[in-house]
Amino acid sequence: MKLYTLVFAACALTIAFTACKSSKSATGETQQAKLDANKKLVTEFYQSLFGDKDSTAIDKYAADNIKEHNPALQDGKVWLKNSLRPFLENPNIEKTKVNIAHIAAEGDMVWLLVKDVAPNGEVFARVNIYRVENGKITEAWKVSEQVPAKSENTNTMF
DSSP states (O other): OHHHHHHHHHHHHHHHHHHHHHHHHHHHHHHHHHHHHHHHHHHHHHIIIIISOOTHHHHHHEEEEEEEOSTTSOSSHHHHHHHHHHHHHOTTSOOOOOEEEEEEEETTEEEEEEEEEOTTSOEEEEEEEEEEETTEEEEEEEEEEEOOSSOSSSOOOO
16 A cells, blocks of 8 residues: 555656646747747838838737837827838838848847948948737837947947
């Protein structure tokens, strides 16, 4: 009887530890899948809107009440569509493949470091940060710096 109890207890502990390990692995895989999905959503949004000049990207990827942290922009999808209309409809600004130099994600946040060439030829390093909730971009931040002609070091900004 004692041997049976010990064997049963050992089996129960083995199953419990295996289940915990599998659960942690599945949770880690689930979290990674969510991070990958958020990065894909943000890169598709960025390419569609700023590279392909597709105004439908705003409806597809942004929440109605998107919150903007850029002081030059107002909150909301309607304002964003109206403010970007001159850029999106300008035939002198060609569609392009956006140059995302780096991308990172943690939790519901995605960061992009983009090398952006303005229509006048000036090059900018732009950091765009997005919060993704329920498959939509709900918050956006942007920090931008012009790439100088000369640098005090040999490093690139990208």
